[in-house]
Amino acid sequence: MKKDKNKPAFITKIELIIIAVAIVLPFVFNFSPYFQGLLIFVLIWVILGTSWNLLAGYTGLVSFGHAAYFGIGAYAAALPYYHYHISPWWGLLTGGIAAVILGYLLGIVVFRLRGPYFALGTLATAEILRIIFGEEEWLTNGHSGILYMTTWVSKYPYYFTALILALGAVFSVKFVMRTKAGFYFLSIREDEDAAQALGINTKKYKNISTVISTFWAGMAGAFYMIYMGFIDPEVVFALHNISIITILVGIIGGVGTIWGPALGAVVMVLVQEFFRSSFFGLAPSWISGMHALVFGLLVIFTILYMAGGILGDWDLIRKKLSFLRKAEVSE
Amino acid sequence: MKIKKLLTILVVVLMMVGINSCGKKETGPIKIGVLLPLTGHMANFGTMEKNSYEMAKDKINANGGINGRKLEFVYEDDTGKPDVGRAGAEKLINVNKVPMIAGGYSSSVTFAAAAVAQQYRVPFLVNTGSVDKITQPEAFNLTTNDGAKFYIYRMNPPVSxxxxxxxxxxxxxxxxxxxxxxxxxxxxxxxxxxxxxxxxxxxxxxxxxxxxxxxxxxxxxxxxxxxxxxxxxxxxxxxxxxxxxxxxxxxxxxxxxxxxxxxxxxxxxxxxxxxxxxxxxxxxxxxxxLWHQSLPIKGAKEYFDKYVEKFGKDHTPDYHGAEAYSAAQVVADVLKRCNGKYTPETIKKALDATNMMTVFGPVKFTSYGKKIHQNKMNxxxxxxxxxxxxxxxxxxxxxxxxxxxxxxxxxxx
Incomplete structure (x- = not known):
């Protein structure tokens, strides 16, 4: 590819700062593995949200069944361990690949569907997998799940593995969106028929988008198994706990923005943990059941007033919050 | 400018954390973690067990507590889900810094959480989770000879x-x-x-x-x-x-x-x-x-009557409540035998030597078959x-x- 002088640098200053902070953060929380654990959860959701965003936000293929790829990735790590005592760490190779294969096969069927039908097709897939993995006990140990004594108690190895995966996900999306393929994705999102009329092989580019997206979802699943050490079908193929939350992470952060899902992941984990722990025990305990409600309200607010999400509508937010403007100007 | 802002945030976070971690006194209550499903479709069981833990705690504290110090249970809601249960166990160990965990209702959740306790080497006294493998060290990559390394103890008989x-x-x-x-x-x-x-x-x-x-x-x-x-x-x-x-x-x-x-x-x-x-x-x-209030066990009937008196006629406790109450009794007995030092290791030693009577029946952790640290019951x-x-x-x-x-x-x- 020819060098284009007008093209902005691949990694901006802000991104370098984010990476630096991400590297330092676990050491700041050195005193508490619990906070480090929360950071790891944020990273898992960054991977999942980013993966979903490439497919839904950039290519217009709104998946309601990302748990399917997540779950397949998790089981790709878990099953060799369960049957042959092969370390789940190999899942970091097999998890992504298994998810890509599933995504490709699934694509043959669901790419014939569009809009809501595509969404329903993906949703059904995840549900079917959840039931199959629950029933086929000889293969998956059914609902009893698969337990693995995790390799380390320390959170650092997990944190940095997750960080590498998360950065890999974010920058692979950023990279592909700067190539020709990225523009084709956008054209498919805007009008698939027009894109086809212009000579774009829409099927091929939908597949490329799916391959990248499902790969990272599968990696997230494999990492989940390695880190948590326990999976069962209800956990990894969950409709509300995985598929839906993935979408919400994308929507709140900003659909079709590079860093949106990452921001969404931070917001989601913070809201969830603040409420689940009743603001670390400072609030009455009945509040702990309210995280789903608050998160739901947040999503409704986002959709009604800033459909682009926090990052997508950042300029709008800046204007609206005029009392903050002074601070922004002084910067 | 940005760095200044970041630093400010950092300082605020550190201050918040500082508030959390200070104020530990040797005379304060001894905190023991309890993992139960307090919401979700198993909340019925979790609530009965929590009530029983609290009843036992009040009685223990009224009778002088643990060598003069009060006993306190820190509850963590596992919502009946294994992944939440694991996170809950981690929180009890890392944030609340409890030297011991009790509770454990559903088999799946208990098993998943037991792996966490085992990894952190914190004793886990299971009161209900009944799937056999919970007290089988082989499920945790250990053998039956590894009693000294195995931190899971169970009061109730296995489901088999x-x-x-x-x-x-x-x-x-x-x-x-x-x-x-x-x-x-x-x-x-x-x-x-x-x-x-x-x-x-x-x-x-x-x-x-x-x-x-x-x-x-x-x-x-x-x-x-x-x-x-x-x-x-x-x-x-x-x-x-x-x-x-x-x-x-x-x-x-x-x-x-x-x-x-x-x-x-x-x-x-x-x-x-x-x-x-x-x-x-x-x-x-x-x-x-596993239990009935009319069994000839000392305290069984009193526990039943007290519970009904406190929570109403429609809330009769069954064996789940008795298990929880007796788990609290075991916790108190174990802590009293720790000689004032409440670390996971001293508690584990005391658990090994447990031989006492509870409202649930006699409790003693033995090994048989593939199991160790398993209480035998009719x-x-x-x-x-x-x-x-x-x-x-x-x-x-x-x-x-x-x-x-x-x-x-x-x-x-």
């Missing part, structure tokens, strides 16, 4: 022994020729069904069907119609509470009157909420149980007679004569 008390009733009185097994599909139900199928084989009972359903099912009619078609002498069900009630209610609706016995495998079938929700359909249903049979849970087997301990044969059609009119 739940039906052992039932064997006498079946072989001497009912003599069924066939059984139809219905079970919920997590670890508790699956393993319980497997071991009951083995028991049936031993007793010469033909297993006509072994069907599972998943948590949250509300329509059991297709399943029950299949069972009705198989025409078994007995139906054996392993269920939590709402599903247990639903099963009996719908058996009544489809007039499934042919079996000699409907038998529950403990869990949901001994709970007051079962009777409340199943209504008439609960009458004469038999269940395995199991019993109860029956809902005129809306009350009565102990019917073994006969010499029973506080009521069993109702048999049963005319379901007349019961359900």
């Amino acid at each position: 022994e739940y039906a052992s008390g039932l064997e006498g009733l079946l072989s001497q009185i009912v003599k069924p020729k066939s059984v139809f097994i219905i079970h919920e599909n997590t670890a508790f139900g699956t393993k319980g069904a497997k071991s009951f199928a083995k028991t049936a084989k031993k007793l010469g009972i033909e297993v006509k069907g072994n069907h599972q359903y998943s948590a949250g099912t509300v329509d059991f009619k297709p399943l029950l119609l299949n069972a009705k078609k198989a025409n078994p002498d007995m139906v054996y069900m392993i269920s939590y509470v709402m599903d247990a009630a639903m099963l009996m209610k719908q058996a009544r609706q489809i007039e499934f009157t042919t079996p000699k016995l409907f038998v529950g495998a403990g869990a949901g079938f001994t709970m007051p909420a079962f009777k409340e929700n199943a209504g008439k359909a609960s009458e004469d249903v038999v269940s395995a149980t 199991t019993y049979v109860v029956q809902w007679i005129n809306g009350n849970l009565k102990l019917i087997w073994p006969e010499d301990l029973a506080n009521a004569k069993f109702v048999y044969p049963i005319d379901w059609a007349a019961n359900w009119k």
Whole structure:
């Protein structure tokens, strides 16, 4: 590819700062593995949200069944361990690949569907997998799940593995969106028929988008198994706990923005943990059941007033919050 | 500018954390973690167990606490989900810094959380989670000789022994020729069904069907119609509470009157909420149980009466409550034997030496077969007679004569 002088640098200053902070953060929380654990959860959701965003936000293929790829990735790590005592760490190779294969096969069927039908097709897939993995006990140990004594108690190895995966996900999306393929994705999102009329092989580019997206979802699943050490079908193929939350992470952060899902992941984990722990025990305990409600309200607010999400509508937010403007100007 | 802002945020965060971690005194209460499902579809059980922990705690503290210091339980809600349970156990260990965890209701959650406790080397006293592998070190990459490295202890018998008390009733009185097994599909139900199928084989009972359903099912009619078609002498069900009630209610609706016995495998079938929700359909249903207030155990009746007095007539505790209460008794006894040093290691040593009487029966952690740190217990049979849970087997301990044969059609009119 020819060098284009007008093209902005691949990694901006802000991104370098984010990476630096991400590297330092676990050491700041050195005193508490619990906070480090929360950071790891944020990273898992960054991977999942980013993966979903490439497919839904950039290519217009709104998946309601990302748990399917997540779950397949998790089981790709878990099953060799369960049957042959092969370390789940190999899942970091097999998890992504298994998810890509599933995504490709699934694509043959669901790419014939569009809009809501595509969404329903993906949703059904995840549900079917959840039931199959629950029933086929000889293969998956059914609902009893698969337990693995995790390799380390320390959170650092997990944190940095997750960080590498998360950065890999974010920058692979950023990279592909700067190539020709990225523009084709956008054209498919805007009008698939027009894109086809212009000579774009829409099927091929939908597949490329799916391959990248499902790969990272599968990696997230494999990492989940390695880190948590326990999976069962209800956990990894969950409709509300995985598929839906993935979408919400994308929507709140900003659909079709590079860093949106990452921001969404931070917001989601913070809201969830603040409420689940009743603001670390400072609030009455009945509040702990309210995280789903608050998160739901947040999503409704986002959709009604800033459909682009926090990052997508950042300029709008800046204007609206005029009392903050002074601070922004002084910067 | 940005860096300044970041630093400000950092400082604020550090201050918040600082507030959290200060103020630990040697004279303050001794905090022990308790992991239970306080919300979600197992909340019925979790609430009864929490109430019992609190009752025991109040009594212990009223009697001088632990060598002068107060005992305090820190509860963590596992919501009945294994992944939340693991996070909860981690939080108890890392944030609340408890030297010991008690509780553990559902098998799946308990097993997943036990791995966390084992990894952090914090003793976990399980009071209900019953799947066999919880006290089998091989499930945690250890052997039965690794007692010194194994931090899981269990009060209640494993699920494979739940039906052992039932064997006498079946072989001497009912003599069924066939059984139809219905079970919920997590670890508790699956393993319980497997071991009951083995028991049936031993007793010469033909297993006509072994069907599972998943948590949250509300329509059991297709399943029950299949069972009705198989025409078994007995139906054996392993269920939590709402599903247990639903099963009996719908058996009544489809007039499934042919079996000699409907038998529950403990869990949901001994709970007051079962009777409340199943209504008439609960009458004469038999269940395995691990405890009954009329057993000749010191304190059992007092515990039962106190609980009813405190929480009302509709909230009679069953074996789950007794397990939790006695777990609290064990915790207190263990802590008292720690010589004032409350670390995971001293507590583990004290647990190993446990040999005491509780409202649940004698508690002592022994090894047998593939299990270590497992308390051995008898199991019993109860029956809902005129809306009350009565102990019917073994006969010499029973506080009521069993109702048999049963005319379901007349019961359900």
